[in-house]
Amino acid sequence: MTDVAKGVCDTDAVNVSQLNDSVKSILNSSSTYMNNSAAGILESTSTYTDNSAASTLKSANGFVE
Incomplete structure (x- = not known):
């Protein structure tokens, strides 16, 4: 069959x-x-990682004093 119209x-x-x-x-x-x-997942994980790294650095700086 050829030239069949769309249903x-x-x-x-x-x-x-x-x-x-x-x-x-x-x-x-x-x-x-x-x-x-x-x-969206990549953005969320990047934000989480950035926040965690900043928090860890802040805590580590507190021990250096």
């Missing part, structure tokens, strides 16, 4: 182009979500 009703068949477009959209959305999540 519009829930019971219609889907053509390969329509299926590929849906898969690409899902992959792009999940990639964006993961990238944003990873960036």
